[in-house]
Amino acid sequence: MCLALPVKVVEIDTGTAGDWAVVDLGGVKKEVSLALLDDVQVGDYVILHVGYALSKLDPEEAAKTLALFSAMNESQLPA
């Protein structure tokens, strides 16, 4: 229901105006707010929604999920 996308953090600016990042999606750059997250580094992927980064993407979990799609014998994913 919420149009949110995984984007890559390419620049971070922590100033008096709060925490901002420039993110990149396929070559399109946008400035977004990091006010809802702590501890974001350049190179991290975050989920972007209405101008704010909402959560960090875990690359290991992403790889596991992709592997699961193609695997033949898998067990359940924990909640």
Next chain:
Amino acid sequence: MKYIDEFRDGEVAKTIAGKIAASVEAARRYSFMEFCGGHTHAISRYGLSDLLPPNVRMVHGPGCPVCVLPIGRIDMAIALALERGVILCTYGDTLRVPASDGLSLMKAKAGGGDIRMVYSTLDALQVARDNPQREVVFFAIGFETTTPPTALAIQQAQQEQLSNFSVLCCHVLTPAAISQILESPEVRQWGTVPIDGFIGPAHVSTVIGSRPYEFFAEEYRKPVVIAGFEPLDVMQAILMLVRQVNEGRAEVENEFSRAVTREGNLKAQDRVAEVFELRAEFEWRGLSVVPYSALKIREKYGAFDAERRFHLTYQPVPDNKACECGAILRGVKRPQDCKIFGTVCTPENPIGSCMVSSEGACAAHYSYGRYKDMN
């Protein structure tokens, strides 16, 4: 686009489709509700139902915040623009929703209302800074994903003493809506809407975590699989639900583990709790009045509450008699069951909100799937 393209791979989709086909029990019927409008959109846009076996049926749920916004709330926004001369800032999704007197926000704009589309609350704050002599109201809609940005905007406004900024708060809550569905007579008593499990919302869950759904799994014995937004995520979640049903399990599983944890985003949850509190009740289009299902602004931030500032009262307005949005939002009817679907009610001339939002079941079916009804 990393983390997007890989999750749209058509070949892998066939693999998962094969596993689903192998997992379903031939004599059994499976009915899953995808709560979230984004999932409805993904299913239609990628033609996922074509890949599912015939005994697996997807039921569209009310997880589209535009679709569940009752006419009376849009009327409040329109009145602020037309009668009180405010600058009304809104997300694009609400602009065409039909309200009373043949109006919508788009038509009110044509009629002279200063209504501006924004992409973010950050834009609305800027409008307030740029227009100190005008009142600026932000029309805040959305489920838990969209609520933290509104909370931050209100706190920012307070910090800057932006006294001309206020928020018309129409934020609603996912678990309350799921309860309402599960408690509805069609589901609980009559069994006319069989629901064997839920696909849980993706981005709402990044904020609230997977924990809130554990209640549904335990109390109602329905499995919940939280799924990402990409088509492969949805397919995998359906597979996981089929397996749970076959094995008689009712658990919360997290397919979207790359972005969702059990606890969610605590910082975001804290901000929301600082600024908002529960409304005792709130009217939802289609679900009527639901207790503890929506948020209002706390007294502490009352200066930024448009309802207080402009002394607004909510007037419920009944939907058009022929409109079946309510039944469709509860999964009781399908878009094609509505008598005015595709004729009187089309995306050009929507009667109900399900036809306006690109994630509404009716709009999705009309735009992507109506060829299936034709033959």
Next chain:
Amino acid sequence: MADVKRGYVRPLDLKHGRVDLTHGSGGRAMVQLISELFARHLGNDYLGQGNDGAVLPAPMLDGKPARLVMSTDSHVVSPLFFPGGDIGCLSVHGTVNDVAVMGATPLYLAAAFILEEGFALSDLARLVDSMAQAARAAGVPVVTGDTKVVERGKGDGVFITTTAVGVLPEGLELGGSRARPGDAVLVSGSIGDHGVAIMSQRENLSFDAPIVSDTAALNGLVAAMLATGADIRCLRDPTRGGLAAALNEIAGQSGVGMMLQENAIPVKPVVAAACELLGLDPLNVANEGKLIAICASANASALLAAMRAHPLGVDAALIGEVMADTHHFVQLSTAFGGRRIVDWLAGDQLPRIC
């Protein structure tokens, strides 16, 4: 004391001057604006006739009288200057293209300007120069024009209406009603570039994307395509409403359906990414330098080769075929092997949060 030249008129201050109401009132100020700004850039013998209407030779093709094709378009784009172009060259390309996709050779343009009081003359000069360059490159002179000025606040800087006429040879009948089941559907290049380039400039959609409008005159490409002798049923330029609108229009006019292949439709990755961010579908986004061609399937590869040999068609692709369908649906076969409709939108696409 220096001798003042007889008949000396102080030239327009093109650097700092602004349009004011006298420039539209038909008097000497307007004449000066026309001669020092418009004619200076657009000038040609026809415009130089200086009368209310331009007298043009009788339309002929290869020594024989030919049919006339005429088209008109108003241009209200905002912002006026965008990556890859401006309202000036856009107004030339758009109308030239409308005539070209009829199979006609565009010959002349008319241009009418509505200027807002206060509009900077330096910007106006830039736009008119851009128009002149576009007209020269397309080989289509502006032979007559008009200027009006409206009060500040009643215009968006400048609105331009252009009308083009061209000549159509005997026997060539291109039209939206001529598509038949089995025909091939081709597109001349990547879609969505122009619309996204425009949106990247709008203040409340702030992203910094290296996307440039594709605005271009297509008459050269069309001539190359016609020269192949292929049996082309219809050409159309998918402007507002994008590919989806244009194809649905043709399907409706011809009483047919279409089946497109999602993987075959060229979209630049950065345009796809921008559309993702905004929740838009590239199929619905405007193009200003692309065309759709529907042709007999036997001629598809020859036509495609001719398009790819032309600078404006290097990314041309075969994207689908026409089929019989009483409902006139334009359908898309997705990468998933699923099917969906490509509908045309009720109104403009709006960026969404949901």
